[in-house]
Amino acid sequence: MKELKTALIETEGLMIGYPASKASRVVAGPLDLTVCGGQLICLLGPNGSGKSTLLRTLTGLQPVSSGKISLDGIPLKTLKAPAIARKLSLVLSEKVTGSNLDVYNLIALGRYPYSGWFGKLNAEDRAMIIRAAELTDTTGFLDRQVDSLSDGECQKVMLARAIAQDTPVVVLDEPTAHLDLPSRLKLMQLLYKLTRETGKAIIISTHELDLALQTSDLIWLMDGRGGLHSGIPEQLVLDGVFEKAFNREEIHFDPYTGHFTIPRVLKQQISLIGDGLPFIWTRKALERCGYGVTDGLNPEFHILIESGNNGIRWTVTAYGHPDQCFNDLQQLVDALV
């Protein structure tokens, strides 16, 4: 058995919302949450369910409606900003604009809880900045002006600043929002690795359900009705909470694959004979075009897939017509739709 980890963040009966605003309202709660070192937590939920509100509240940017938050065992409300900044770093999704800083100096801002705003950077600070840039693949931008970066490049630099801050908890609001697919995968891998190598707790809000299911230790799923489900990804799938939080008429969560799918009106059943990748991708293409695919033989209407030295061949047998052969999946699809 592993020894029990100590909690870095704990909430008790936490209610989050905007009691002071004109449209006074509670967004979610009561929330009893625990964040431990070494955990990657993905916060998911439909638009407007309260993800940003929760992150802002946990990081002290927004007052709690009621209930308690403690950071490393100390009530958050008793901590001053510099003390919070040594325990917790925050990366918001908004792009930094109008900044005259170059990237090196932006990342260096992460060191201010140790050096003070006007403090001189010492050797350790400089080493942390370079390390943070290396980890986030931003070394090549260090001399660039922040304003000249693309949204995705800027997002990586903001993560580098948070890493340079070297806090036990890192909170990121939609860090994958501006990134291309390889960068999204790389970022999630990096966050996962950081939790393992440094023992940091990392909390991110995201709409990337696939990536969250693959990488997180814990998912916090806000259901849009004020509730939050916390659990390991697989438990939440088994509990059926994704369907309840996200299912709409036009989309459907498939608990067998962990993907959202678009329900289609079935045109016809067809049987598919073959194996390997050609089988899998032919099946996907047919399903996308509205066919229901079975793997039992229907002598009337079926497709035989054969792979050989000359590539892949699809032979369609349909209701007594002469067989038709194709060497290209697109031609097969064009013939069937």
Ligand SMILES: Nc1ncnc2c1ncn2[C@@H]1O[C@H](COP(=O)(O)OP(=O)(O)OP(=O)(O)O)[C@@H](O)[C@H]1O
């Ligand atoms: N300053 C505010 N005053 C009053 N209500 C607000 C304020 N900011 C946000 N809200 C409301 O609080 C609710 C939660 O908003 P929040 O931004 O936390 O949702 P979210 O889950 O992060 O959404 P998204 O996925 O769209 O980013 C929404 O209904 C929003 O309209």
